[in-house]
Amino acid sequence: MGSLRLVDISKRFDRVEALKDVDLEIYDGEYAVVLGPTGAGKTTLLRIIAGLLRQDNGEVYINEVQVDDLPPEERGVALFFQNFALFPHMTVLDNVAFSLRVKGLSLEESERKAMDILRMVHLDHRAYSYPRELSGGMQQRVALARTIAAGVDILLLDEPLSQLDAKIKSEIQYELRDLAKSLGLTVLHVTNDVEEALAVADRIAILNKGEIVQVGTPVEIMENPKTAFVASFIAEMNLMEGVVEESSENRVVVDIGGGFKVESSRNGFKKGELVIVGVKPSSFKIGGDGKNGLTGKVEDWVFSFGFRRVTVQLDNGSRVSVKTERKDIERGSSISLTVDPRDVYLFPYLKGGLRTVLAEVSGVF
Ligand SMILES: Nc1ncnc2c1ncn2[C@@H]1O[C@H](COP(=O)(O)OP(=O)(O)O)[C@@H](O)[C@H]1O
Ligand SMILES: [Mg+2]
Structure with a gap:
Protein backbone atom coordinates (compact mmCIF):
# COMPACT_ATOMS: atom_id res chain seq x y z
CA MET A 1 0.00 0.00 0.00
CA ASN A 224 -2.71 17.79 -26.00
CA PRO A 225 -0.14 20.01 -24.34
CA LYS A 226 -1.90 22.82 -22.52
CA THR A 227 0.75 25.52 -22.76
CA ALA A 228 3.53 26.58 -25.08
CA PHE A 229 6.02 25.59 -22.40
CA VAL A 230 4.71 22.01 -22.27
CA ALA A 231 4.53 21.85 -26.07
CA SER A 232 8.12 22.86 -26.47
CA PHE A 233 9.49 20.89 -23.54
CA ILE A 234 7.67 17.60 -24.18
CA ALA A 235 6.75 17.48 -27.84
CA GLU A 236 9.71 19.58 -29.04
CA MET A 237 7.22 21.69 -30.95
CA ASN A 238 8.35 24.54 -33.13
CA LEU A 239 6.88 27.70 -31.69
CA MET A 240 6.15 30.91 -33.57
CA GLU A 241 4.50 34.13 -32.52
CA GLY A 242 1.58 35.50 -34.46
CA VAL A 243 -1.60 37.56 -34.49
CA VAL A 244 -5.06 36.09 -35.05
CA GLU A 245 -6.40 37.48 -38.29
CA GLU A 246 -9.64 35.52 -38.61
CA SER A 247 -11.46 33.35 -36.12
CA SER A 248 -14.52 31.19 -36.62
CA GLU A 249 -15.49 27.77 -35.37
CA ASN A 250 -12.67 25.24 -35.96
CA ARG A 251 -10.77 27.70 -38.06
CA VAL A 252 -8.31 30.28 -36.85
CA VAL A 253 -5.97 32.05 -39.26
CA VAL A 254 -2.80 33.45 -37.73
CA ASP A 255 -0.47 35.92 -39.35
CA ILE A 256 3.06 34.83 -38.47
CA GLY A 257 4.80 37.64 -40.32
CA GLY A 258 6.58 37.99 -43.65
CA GLY A 259 3.30 37.42 -45.47
CA PHE A 260 2.83 33.91 -44.02
CA LYS A 261 -0.59 32.90 -42.71
CA VAL A 262 -1.14 29.67 -40.89
CA GLU A 263 -4.52 28.06 -40.45
CA SER A 264 -5.38 25.98 -37.40
CA SER A 265 -8.46 23.90 -36.60
CA ARG A 266 -8.32 24.88 -32.95
CA ASN A 267 -10.86 27.12 -31.25
CA GLY A 268 -10.98 29.75 -28.63
CA PHE A 269 -8.86 32.62 -29.91
CA LYS A 270 -10.13 36.05 -30.85
CA LYS A 271 -9.35 38.24 -33.82
CA GLY A 272 -6.44 40.59 -33.04
CA GLU A 273 -5.15 38.41 -30.19
CA LEU A 274 -1.44 37.57 -29.91
CA VAL A 275 -0.89 33.79 -29.90
CA ILE A 276 1.86 31.22 -29.99
CA VAL A 277 1.62 28.73 -32.85
CA GLY A 278 3.03 25.24 -32.31
CA VAL A 279 3.93 22.62 -34.94
CA LYS A 280 5.65 19.30 -34.23
CA PRO A 281 8.76 18.68 -36.37
CA SER A 282 7.07 15.54 -37.74
CA SER A 283 3.94 17.45 -38.84
CA PHE A 284 5.65 19.41 -41.60
CA LYS A 285 5.45 17.87 -45.07
CA ILE A 286 8.20 18.77 -47.48
CA GLY A 287 7.06 19.95 -50.92
CA GLY A 288 3.52 19.54 -52.19
CA ASP A 289 0.97 22.29 -52.35
CA GLY A 290 -1.38 21.59 -49.48
CA LYS A 291 -2.69 24.20 -47.09
CA ASN A 292 -0.40 26.36 -45.03
CA GLY A 293 2.45 26.65 -47.49
CA LEU A 294 5.67 28.04 -46.06
CA THR A 295 8.94 28.59 -47.87
CA GLY A 296 12.52 28.87 -46.71
CA LYS A 297 16.06 27.59 -47.00
CA VAL A 298 17.68 24.47 -45.59
CA GLU A 299 20.19 25.72 -43.07
CA ASP A 300 21.46 22.37 -41.87
CA TRP A 301 20.43 18.78 -41.22
CA VAL A 302 21.57 15.96 -38.94
CA PHE A 303 20.88 12.25 -38.75
CA SER A 304 18.86 10.93 -35.89
CA PHE A 305 17.58 7.35 -35.47
CA GLY A 306 16.39 6.58 -38.99
CA PHE A 307 15.31 10.08 -39.99
CA ARG A 308 16.77 13.47 -40.66
CA ARG A 309 16.21 16.52 -38.57
CA VAL A 310 16.35 19.50 -40.89
CA THR A 311 16.72 23.08 -39.71
CA VAL A 312 14.87 25.45 -42.01
CA GLN A 313 15.21 29.21 -42.02
CA LEU A 314 11.75 30.36 -43.11
CA ASP A 315 11.44 33.37 -45.37
CA ASN A 316 9.72 35.30 -42.55
CA GLY A 317 12.87 34.95 -40.44
CA SER A 318 11.72 32.17 -38.05
CA ARG A 319 13.69 29.00 -37.78
CA VAL A 320 11.92 25.62 -37.58
CA SER A 321 12.97 22.03 -37.16
CA VAL A 322 11.51 19.44 -39.56
CA LYS A 323 11.65 15.68 -39.17
CA THR A 324 11.72 13.72 -42.41
CA GLU A 325 12.70 10.39 -43.91
CA ARG A 326 13.58 12.02 -47.22
CA LYS A 327 17.19 11.71 -48.25
CA ASP A 328 17.31 14.41 -50.94
CA ILE A 329 17.77 17.34 -48.59
CA GLU A 330 20.70 19.61 -49.33
CA ARG A 331 22.13 22.39 -47.26
CA GLY A 332 21.44 25.81 -48.76
CA SER A 333 18.63 24.63 -51.04
CA SER A 334 15.18 26.20 -51.17
CA ILE A 335 12.43 24.23 -49.52
CA SER A 336 8.66 24.45 -49.27
CA LEU A 337 6.69 23.06 -46.37
CA THR A 338 3.03 22.45 -45.70
CA VAL A 339 1.18 21.50 -42.56
CA ASP A 340 -2.33 20.21 -42.01
CA PRO A 341 -4.45 22.75 -40.04
CA ARG A 342 -5.32 19.92 -37.62
CA ASP A 343 -1.62 19.70 -36.71
CA VAL A 344 -1.32 23.40 -35.93
CA TYR A 345 -1.58 24.00 -32.17
CA LEU A 346 -2.38 27.39 -30.69
CA PHE A 347 -1.35 28.51 -27.21
CA PRO A 348 -2.08 31.61 -25.19
CA TYR A 349 0.57 34.29 -25.49
CA LEU A 350 2.65 34.90 -22.39
CA LYS A 351 4.19 38.04 -21.06
CA GLY A 352 7.66 38.19 -22.59
CA GLY A 353 6.56 36.05 -25.55
CA LEU A 354 8.52 33.22 -27.06
CA ARG A 355 11.83 34.18 -25.52
CA THR A 356 10.38 33.60 -22.06
CA VAL A 357 9.01 30.18 -23.02
CA LEU A 358 12.32 29.08 -24.51
CA ALA A 359 14.27 30.28 -21.48
CA GLU A 360 11.93 28.31 -19.21
CA VAL A 361 12.37 25.15 -21.27
CA SER A 362 16.13 25.34 -20.95
CA GLY A 363 15.83 26.07 -17.24
CA VAL A 364 17.40 29.53 -17.43
CA PHE A 365 15.25 32.15 -15.79
N1 LIG B 1 18.36 25.20 0.42
C1 LIG B 1 18.08 26.12 -0.50
N2 LIG B 1 18.33 27.42 -0.29
C2 LIG B 1 18.03 28.36 -1.22
N3 LIG B 1 17.48 28.09 -2.41
C3 LIG B 1 17.21 26.80 -2.70
C4 LIG B 1 17.50 25.74 -1.77
N4 LIG B 1 17.13 24.56 -2.34
C5 LIG B 1 16.65 24.87 -3.55
N5 LIG B 1 16.69 26.20 -3.78
C6 LIG B 1 16.20 26.90 -4.98
O1 LIG B 1 14.88 26.45 -5.24
C7 LIG B 1 14.66 26.23 -6.62
C8 LIG B 1 14.27 24.79 -6.87
O2 LIG B 1 15.40 23.95 -6.60
P1 LIG B 1 15.35 22.37 -6.73
O3 LIG B 1 14.19 21.85 -5.96
O4 LIG B 1 16.68 21.86 -6.36
O5 LIG B 1 15.09 22.18 -8.29
P2 LIG B 1 15.31 20.90 -9.23
O6 LIG B 1 15.53 19.71 -8.36
O7 LIG B 1 14.05 20.83 -10.04
O8 LIG B 1 16.48 21.21 -10.10
C9 LIG B 1 15.95 26.64 -7.31
O9 LIG B 1 15.82 27.98 -7.71
C10 LIG B 1 16.99 26.51 -6.23
O10 LIG B 1 18.05 27.39 -6.45
MG1 LIG C 1 17.09 18.35 -8.30
Missing part, protein backbone atom coordinates in the same frame (compact mmCIF):
# COMPACT_ATOMS: atom_id res chain seq x y z
CA GLY A 2 1.29 3.43 -0.83
CA SER A 3 -0.74 6.38 -1.96
CA LEU A 4 0.45 9.93 -1.80
CA ARG A 5 -1.52 13.15 -1.79
CA LEU A 6 -0.05 16.64 -1.79
CA VAL A 7 -2.35 19.51 -0.96
CA ASP A 8 -1.46 23.10 -1.72
CA ILE A 9 2.26 22.76 -0.99
CA SER A 10 4.31 25.95 -1.11
CA LYS A 11 7.92 26.59 -0.23
CA ARG A 12 10.01 29.73 -0.49
CA PHE A 13 13.77 30.14 -0.05
CA ASP A 14 14.42 33.85 0.46
CA ARG A 15 13.58 35.35 -2.92
CA VAL A 16 12.94 32.07 -4.73
CA GLU A 17 9.44 30.63 -4.73
CA ALA A 18 10.57 27.02 -5.14
CA LEU A 19 7.05 25.52 -4.99
CA LYS A 20 3.71 27.24 -5.50
CA ASP A 21 0.43 25.63 -4.45
CA VAL A 22 1.34 22.15 -5.60
CA ASP A 23 -1.58 19.72 -5.64
CA LEU A 24 -0.82 16.21 -6.75
CA GLU A 25 -2.23 12.77 -6.13
CA ILE A 26 -0.34 9.55 -6.77
CA TYR A 27 -2.22 6.30 -6.63
CA ASP A 28 -1.23 3.07 -4.95
CA GLY A 29 1.07 1.08 -7.24
CA GLU A 30 1.47 3.91 -9.71
CA TYR A 31 4.73 4.88 -11.39
CA ALA A 32 4.50 8.66 -11.50
CA VAL A 33 7.06 11.08 -12.87
CA VAL A 34 7.48 14.74 -12.06
CA LEU A 35 9.18 16.22 -15.09
CA GLY A 36 10.66 19.69 -15.19
CA PRO A 37 13.81 21.58 -16.13
CA THR A 38 16.63 22.15 -13.67
CA GLY A 39 15.53 24.49 -10.92
CA ALA A 40 11.84 23.66 -11.32
CA GLY A 41 11.55 22.52 -7.69
CA LYS A 42 11.68 18.74 -8.09
CA THR A 43 14.23 17.99 -5.36
CA THR A 44 12.53 20.41 -3.00
CA LEU A 45 9.25 18.54 -3.52
CA LEU A 46 10.82 15.16 -2.78
CA ARG A 47 12.58 16.48 0.33
CA ILE A 48 9.27 17.77 1.65
CA ILE A 49 7.56 14.41 1.03
CA ALA A 50 10.42 12.56 2.69
CA GLY A 51 10.28 14.85 5.71
CA LEU A 52 13.73 16.34 5.25
CA LEU A 53 12.36 19.81 4.66
CA ARG A 54 9.27 21.52 6.02
CA GLN A 55 6.92 23.28 3.61
CA ASP A 56 5.66 26.79 4.39
CA ASN A 57 2.12 25.83 3.49
CA GLY A 58 0.07 22.78 2.63
CA GLU A 59 -0.15 19.15 3.66
CA VAL A 60 1.38 15.79 2.76
CA TYR A 61 -0.77 12.67 3.11
CA ILE A 62 0.63 9.17 2.82
CA ASN A 63 -1.98 6.44 2.71
CA GLU A 64 -4.45 9.17 3.64
CA VAL A 65 -2.62 9.94 6.91
CA GLN A 66 -1.21 13.42 7.31
CA VAL A 67 2.52 12.96 7.91
CA ASP A 68 3.74 16.52 8.31
CA ASP A 69 4.64 16.01 11.95
CA LEU A 70 6.24 12.60 11.44
CA PRO A 71 10.03 12.22 11.15
CA PRO A 72 11.41 10.80 7.88
CA GLU A 73 11.84 7.25 9.19
CA GLU A 74 8.18 6.97 10.16
CA ARG A 75 6.74 8.02 6.81
CA GLY A 76 7.18 4.75 4.90
CA VAL A 77 9.03 6.47 2.07
CA ALA A 78 12.59 6.19 0.85
CA LEU A 79 14.38 8.93 -1.00
CA PHE A 80 16.84 7.62 -3.53
CA PHE A 81 19.32 10.35 -4.38
CA GLN A 82 21.12 11.43 -7.49
CA ASN A 83 24.32 10.52 -5.70
CA PHE A 84 23.63 7.13 -4.25
CA ALA A 85 26.16 6.03 -1.68
CA LEU A 86 27.06 2.42 -1.02
CA PHE A 87 29.27 1.33 1.83
CA PRO A 88 32.59 0.79 0.01
CA HIS A 89 34.04 -1.63 2.55
CA MET A 90 31.02 -3.97 2.46
CA THR A 91 30.13 -6.55 -0.16
CA VAL A 92 27.03 -6.10 -2.29
CA LEU A 93 25.21 -8.65 -0.13
CA ASP A 94 26.18 -6.87 3.10
CA ASN A 95 25.13 -3.52 1.69
CA VAL A 96 21.65 -4.87 1.06
CA ALA A 97 21.46 -6.97 4.22
CA PHE A 98 22.42 -3.96 6.30
CA SER A 99 18.92 -2.40 6.16
CA LEU A 100 17.43 -5.72 7.23
CA ARG A 101 19.87 -6.14 10.12
CA VAL A 102 19.00 -2.62 11.27
CA LYS A 103 15.36 -3.68 11.33
CA GLY A 104 16.29 -6.48 13.72
CA LEU A 105 16.42 -9.54 11.46
CA SER A 106 18.96 -12.25 12.28
CA LEU A 107 22.16 -12.39 10.24
CA GLU A 108 21.02 -15.54 8.45
CA GLU A 109 17.56 -14.26 7.68
CA SER A 110 18.77 -10.85 6.53
CA GLU A 111 21.29 -12.47 4.17
CA ARG A 112 18.67 -14.79 2.75
CA LYS A 113 16.25 -11.90 2.12
CA ALA A 114 19.02 -9.73 0.74
CA MET A 115 19.86 -12.50 -1.73
CA ASP A 116 16.20 -12.65 -2.83
CA ILE A 117 16.19 -8.93 -3.48
CA LEU A 118 19.50 -9.13 -5.35
CA ARG A 119 17.95 -11.81 -7.55
CA MET A 120 15.14 -9.40 -8.40
CA VAL A 121 17.61 -6.77 -9.55
CA HIS A 122 19.65 -9.46 -11.37
CA LEU A 123 22.73 -9.07 -9.24
CA ASP A 124 22.75 -12.26 -7.19
CA HIS A 125 25.83 -13.38 -9.13
CA ARG A 126 27.70 -10.34 -7.84
CA ALA A 127 26.66 -10.72 -4.20
CA TYR A 128 30.23 -11.09 -2.97
CA SER A 129 31.73 -8.31 -5.07
CA TYR A 130 32.58 -4.91 -3.66
CA PRO A 131 30.89 -1.77 -5.03
CA ARG A 132 34.08 -0.55 -6.76
CA GLU A 133 34.16 -3.78 -8.79
CA LEU A 134 30.76 -3.02 -10.34
CA SER A 135 29.74 -0.73 -13.18
CA GLY A 136 27.81 2.45 -12.42
CA GLY A 137 24.58 0.83 -13.51
CA MET A 138 25.14 -2.16 -11.24
CA GLN A 139 25.95 0.07 -8.29
CA GLN A 140 22.70 1.85 -8.96
CA ARG A 141 20.82 -1.42 -8.78
CA VAL A 142 22.53 -2.35 -5.51
CA ALA A 143 21.51 0.97 -4.04
CA LEU A 144 17.97 0.34 -5.20
CA ALA A 145 18.03 -3.16 -3.71
CA ARG A 146 19.14 -1.69 -0.42
CA THR A 147 16.27 0.80 -0.50
CA ILE A 148 13.80 -1.97 -1.24
CA ALA A 149 15.21 -4.00 1.64
CA ALA A 150 14.37 -1.12 3.94
CA GLY A 151 10.75 -2.07 3.25
CA VAL A 152 9.10 1.07 2.02
CA ASP A 153 5.75 1.59 0.27
CA ILE A 154 6.75 4.67 -1.65
CA LEU A 155 9.98 5.11 -3.49
CA LEU A 156 11.06 8.65 -4.23
CA LEU A 157 13.67 8.71 -6.99
CA ASP A 158 15.63 11.89 -7.58
CA GLU A 159 17.05 11.73 -11.12
CA PRO A 160 18.11 8.14 -10.49
CA LEU A 161 19.49 7.59 -13.98
CA SER A 162 21.28 10.87 -14.55
CA GLN A 163 24.74 9.44 -14.06
CA LEU A 164 24.39 6.51 -16.43
CA ASP A 165 25.42 6.45 -20.05
CA ALA A 166 22.69 6.36 -22.67
CA LYS A 167 22.64 2.64 -23.42
CA ILE A 168 22.66 1.42 -19.83
CA LYS A 169 20.15 4.08 -18.99
CA SER A 170 17.56 2.85 -21.45
CA GLU A 171 17.95 -0.69 -20.13
CA ILE A 172 17.79 0.29 -16.50
CA GLN A 173 14.82 2.58 -16.87
CA TYR A 174 12.65 -0.34 -17.95
CA GLU A 175 14.09 -2.60 -15.26
CA LEU A 176 13.35 0.02 -12.68
CA ARG A 177 9.75 0.23 -13.80
CA ASP A 178 9.33 -3.55 -14.02
CA LEU A 179 10.86 -3.99 -10.62
CA ALA A 180 8.62 -1.39 -9.01
CA LYS A 181 5.57 -2.93 -10.69
CA SER A 182 6.46 -6.48 -9.68
CA LEU A 183 7.02 -5.40 -6.08
CA GLY A 184 3.82 -3.34 -6.03
CA LEU A 185 5.73 -0.20 -5.07
CA THR A 186 4.41 3.27 -5.62
CA VAL A 187 7.07 5.38 -7.28
CA LEU A 188 7.54 9.10 -7.62
CA HIS A 189 10.44 9.58 -9.99
CA VAL A 190 11.67 13.09 -10.79
CA THR A 191 13.73 13.94 -13.83
CA ASN A 192 14.49 16.65 -16.38
CA ASP A 193 14.81 14.05 -19.15
CA VAL A 194 11.72 13.95 -21.35
CA GLU A 195 12.44 10.62 -23.04
CA GLU A 196 13.03 8.96 -19.72
CA ALA A 197 9.74 10.30 -18.37
CA LEU A 198 7.80 9.19 -21.45
CA ALA A 199 9.36 5.73 -21.26
CA VAL A 200 8.61 4.89 -17.63
CA ALA A 201 5.65 6.92 -16.43
CA ASP A 202 2.07 5.83 -15.95
CA ARG A 203 1.36 9.53 -15.49
CA ILE A 204 3.53 12.60 -15.76
CA ALA A 205 3.18 15.85 -13.82
CA ILE A 206 4.97 18.73 -15.45
CA LEU A 207 6.61 21.17 -13.08
CA ASN A 208 7.68 24.60 -14.27
CA LYS A 209 9.07 27.23 -11.90
CA GLY A 210 7.50 25.56 -8.88
CA GLU A 211 4.08 25.08 -10.41
CA ILE A 212 2.45 21.95 -11.76
CA VAL A 213 1.30 23.00 -15.19
CA GLN A 214 -0.16 19.76 -16.51
CA VAL A 215 -0.81 16.21 -15.34
CA GLY A 216 -1.65 13.30 -17.63
CA THR A 217 -0.51 10.09 -19.27
CA PRO A 218 2.42 10.47 -21.66
CA VAL A 219 0.04 10.16 -24.62
CA GLU A 220 -2.40 12.74 -23.25
CA ILE A 221 0.37 15.25 -22.72
CA MET A 222 2.01 14.60 -26.09
CA GLU A 223 -1.30 14.91 -27.92
